[in-house]
Amino acid sequence: MTDRRLTIMLVAAEASGDALGAGLAKALRARLGDGVTFVGVGGPRMAEQGIESPFDIADLSILGWLEGLKAYGLVKRRVADTVALAKRRRPDAVIxxxxxxxxxxxxxALRTALPQTKLIKYVGPQVWASRPGRARTLASTVDHLLALYAFDAPWFEREGLPTTVVGSQALHTDMSRADPDSFRRARGIAPDAELLxxxxGSRPSEIRLMTPIYETAIHRLxxxxxxxxxxxxxxGTVADDVAARIAAWPFRTHxxxxxxxxxxxxxxxxALAxxxxxxxxxxxAGAPMVIAYRxxxxSYAIMRPFFTGKYATLFNHAADAEIARELIQADAKAENVEREVLRLLDDVAGRQEQVRRQTDALALMGRGADDPSDLAAEAVLKVLDAPSQT
Structure with a gap:
């Protein structure tokens, strides 16, 4: 690696990406010390690492085609703002x-504006689930992909995109200090009481679409x-909305x-998630679960023809089996949610078996590997050392 000071730009548009960016910045600084300057777009976690965003990313948390069309003007302006920042600061790499x-x-836009700048994508689109053509689009646009899971890599490597599997930070979640007994005691929940x-969700659209279904299902349960x-x-940002909704539910809710x-x-x-x-x-955490989504x-009518994967849940995909029951779109209705939750509540052995299979699937996803931020930092430095292909 050259001795000159590097400028690295990180761009994140959602809370999850903000956390990944912060972890990567911290890992890079641990290796480079004062030899790196960070610029970019992000949220509060990246701000803690000294990355001052030129705008608030909260409005960019968009899901679905219809929602994307409504926000097109805003997205276009924020893309222009991001590219303008890159042109001013001339980073060595943009992640x-x-x-x-x-x-x-x-x-x-950056490929045109700054053709010599290394472009690295951190987390590829889930082409195994929908729109596999995005793999080719990405391969023609960036220099390298940092993928979260081993099952991601072949889709992009087939299109000629060099890919490094770094793992998912979620697989390194530390729950050693999470005390279930204290949680129950603090809320007056008996040790043997059933707890759902x-x-x-974490997006406004998810709360709007899913909480009425959950309320009806729980009322029946x-x-x-x-x-x-x-x-x-x-x-996160939907906490106040969810708190207001559950305050009106006609049963005690913690x-x-x-x-x-x-x-x-x-x-x-x-768990119902x-x-x-x-x-x-x-x-x-070892919680048997039912998964729902609408x-x-x-948006669904437009997107449905592009869905190619069998499962929405990552560990189901890794295991190629519906370990956790998925209720998607038309299936995500109160009577189905009630039935599936009740099935698990009634079957202790079934819950234990589901937890065992979930744990096995986590191993297939890469649980137990090295820290993803460290692996991502090493991959970024290798890309910077590699000769430009542009």
Whole structure:
């Protein structure tokens, strides 16, 4: 690696990407010390690492085609702002983190504006699940991909994109200090009481679409099992919205702040979760779960022909089996949620078997490997050392 000071730009448009960017910046600084300067776009976690974003990324948390069309003007302006920052600072490498719709636009613009700059994508699109053509698009736009899972790599390598599997930070979640007994005691939940933990999502659209379904399903479950305890996780920027919604539910509900989330996962008898990274965290916690998800109807109608994967949940995909029941779109209705949660509540042996299979699937995903931020930092430095192909 050259002795000159490096400028590295990191671009993240969502909270999950902000966390990845912060971890990568920290790992790079541990290797380079004062030999690196960071610039970029991100949120509070990256700000803690000294990366001052030119705009608030909160409005870029967009899911679905219809939502993307509505936000097109904003996205276009933010792409221009990001490219302008890169042109001013002339980074040696730009690392584009997750958020396909935003970061691929930035990558294409940067390839034209700064053709000698190394472009690295951190987290590829889930082409195993939908729109496999994105692998070719990415391969023609960036120099390297940092992939989270081994099953990602072949899709991109077939298109000629050099790929390094760095692993998922979610697989390194430390729950050793999460105390399920203290969680229950603090809320007056008996040690032997059945506890349903609900994780409704972290995006406004998820909360809007999923919480009414969960409320109806839980109302039915409570009619069958009056002693069932219910807890709901309040995630990030949607915490106030979720708190207001569950305050109106006609049964006692324990609100769970982010700091207590892992203890709640370990304390749960069964979890009901909106599909996302949280499913991996629940599997690490040893919680049997039911997964549900709905898109806006028009968005789903547009997107449905592009879905190619059998499963939405990562550990289901890794195992090529529906270990956790998935209720997607039309199947995500209250009576189905009620039935699947009840099935797990009624079957102790079934819950234990599901937890065992979830744990085995985590190993297939790469649990136990080295820290992803460290591996990603090493990969970035190797790309910077490699001769330019542009």
């Amino acid at each position: 584009l983190i997750d958020s396909w719709g935003f970061t691929i636009r930035v990558a294409k 933990l609900v994780l409704p 409570k009619a069958r099992r009056p002693s069932l305890e219910v807890a709901v996780v309040l995630a 609100a769970v702040v982010e700091a207590d989330k892992y203890a709640a996962m370990r304390a749960a008898t069964v 909106t599909s996302g990274t949280v499913s991996t965290e629940l599997a690490i 898109f806006q109807p028009l």
